[in-house]
Amino acid sequence: MIQKIKGTMDILPDETPLFRYIEGIMREEAQKFGFGEIRLPTFELTELFVRGVGDTTDVVQKEMYTFRDGDDSITLRPEGTAGVARALIENGKYGDTMPQKYYYIMSCFRHEKPQAGRTREFFQFGTEMFGADTPAADATIIALAAAVFRRLGLKNVKLHLNSIGCPACRPAFRGALTEHFSAHTGELCDTCRDRLSRNPLRLLDCKSPICSAIAKKAPRTVDHLCPDCAAHFDALCKCLDAMGIDYVVDPSIVRGLDYYTRTVFEFVAEGIGAQSTVCGGGRYDGLVESLGGPKLSGIGFGMGITRVILALEQAGLATIEPVRPRLYIATLGDAAVPVALSLAERLRGEGAYVECDVVGRSLKAQMKYANKLGADYTLILGDSEIESGKAALRDMKNSEQSEVDIANFKL
Ligand code: ATP
Numbered sequence: 322m323i324q325k326i327k328g329t330m331d332i333l334p335d336e337t338p339l340f341r342y343i344e345g346i347m348r349e350e351a352q353k354f355g356f357g358e359i360r361l362p363t364f365e366l367t368e369l370f371v372r373g374v375g376d377t378t379d380v381v382q383k384e385m386y387t388f389r390d391g392d393d394s395i396t397l398r399p400e401g402t403a404g405v406a407r408a409l410i411e412n413g414k415y416g417d418t419m420p421q422k423y424y425y426i427m428s429c430f431r432h433e434k435p436q437a438g439r440t441r442e443f444f445q446f447g448t449e450m451f452g453a454d455t456p457a458a459d460a461t462i463i464a465l466a467a468a469v470f471r472r473l474g475l476k477n478v479k480l481h482l483n484s485i486g487c488p489a490c491r492p493a494f495r496g497a498l499t500e501h502f503s504a505h506t507g508e509l510c511d512t513c514r515d516r517l518s519r520n521p522l523r524l525l526d527c528k529s530p531i532c533s534a535i536a537k538k539a540p541r542t543v544d545h546l547c548p549d550c551a552a553h554f555d556a557l558c559k560c561l562d563a564m565g566i567d568y569v570v571d572p573s574i575v576r577g578l579d580y581y582t583r584t585v586f587e588f589v590a591e592g593i594g595a596q597s598t599v600c601g602g603g604r605y606d607g608l609v610e611s612l613g614g615p616k617l618s619g620i621g622f623g624m625g626i627t628r629v630i631l632a633l634e635q636a637g638l639a640t641i642e643p644v645r646p647r648l649y650i651a652t653l654g655d656a657a658v659p660v661a662l663s664l665a666e667r668l669r670g671e672g673a674y675v676e677c678d679v680v681g682r683s684l685k686a687q688m689k690y691a692n693k694l695g696a697d698y699t700l701i702l703g704d705s706e707i708e709s710g711k712a713a714l715r716d717m718k719n720s721e722q723s724e725v726d727i728a729n730f731k732l
């Protein structure tokens with residue numbers, strides 16, 4: 322028996338309505354903020370992610386699905402931002418009116434250890450806004466994520482906010498970090514020991530218990546911001562306050578990707594287990610330029626759809642009423658089948674969800690099945706109904722029957 326690849330999922334018809342409901346809210350909220358949908362290739366040149374995500378990140382160092390295609394090295398997209406930035410540059414969109422606002426709902430691929438809330442193919446709702454570097458832009462992106470959680474009714478999702486500064490304040494902070502971690506070189510995991518000289522900021526994001534314990538006592542970015550970054554962060558907080566969006570300033574948030582500058586944030590769902598970050602994002606003012614485009618600021622987030630589902634389940638908000646047929650047409654005898662099919666065809670053409678028997682059930686079994694589907698009405702067609710052109714329409718709620726003209730009745 323061939324089984325699906327570890328860490329992938331089958332989403333069956335009784336589960337897709339929940340996905341569609343959540344994705345519908347994401348699309349509607351993105352629309353309200355003026356974000357347009359972008360659809361991108363599933364795979365890109367590996368180089369895009371090495372440069373766009375950063376070669377000292379967990380994603381690039383450990384998690385990418387990379388393969389050769391002739392002379393090219395290709396990678397299944399592990400995230401969306403680098404691809405959107407590439408598309409912006411490649412399609413010359415940096416020449417259009419700013420800001421450029423994009424959203425996507427797509428699967429991403431990371432070779433990690435599968436567990437609840439962590440799969441190897443996962444689904445992300447992402448947004449990116451280019452060419453807007455004000456605190457108001459940061460507040461707008463955060464407000465969009467918050468609006469999705471509000472619409473979904475999730476009350477226990479908390480916004481954690483931090484600033485990691487810019488290239489101007491980074492050197493001093495890097496120095497302080499290197500000093501802190503160097504005192505613990507012997508205790509660090511192999512990856513972190515290697516990253517210490519290349520990018521000590523990454524060590525703040527390591528998930529190994531020892532490294533994260535050392536990281537807890539590390540210097541805080543917010544204490545090392547240059548005056549511009551400090552003013553930006555302060556103004557963002559004021560915008561969020563004015564919008565009524567609650568947050569906590571959390572110095573442990575640094576984000577896993579290399580291209581972040583200034584604002585970084587995560588939405589954390591309490592009570593859904595270890596994988597509780599339902600959304601992560603931040604400002605990436607260096608990204609477009611590092612991919613060969615012009616100097617252009619950017620900010621965005623990625624929201625994990627299956628983690629949102631875990632949060633909805635935990636809050637008891639994950640049940641979606643199945644769609645029920647308006648009419649079930651039961652048939653008695655072979656002659657009724659084409660009549661039932663043609664009636665169903667007409668009513669579907671008029672917009673109704675109509676079912677009729679396709680497995681040759683007995684009349685009794687058909688009525689039982691109609692009940693199971695939760696049909697609003699049933700109609701029984703047999704030889705005498707076909708002859709008279711009239712049939713009994715039964716209202717399944719109150720069992721009331723009324724005679725209808727088969728050729729003309731409407732639902
Ligand atoms: P984590 O720290 O949980 O590994 P991350 O920092 O690697 O997250 P991002 O790259 O910021 O994650 O991705 C944005 C969002 O996508 C995450 O906040 C999470 O909700 C979701 N996500 C990331 N990786 C996975 C995965 N393997 N399975 C399911 N959802 C994921």
Ligand code: MG
Pocket residue numbers: 379577
């Ligand atoms: Mg990760």
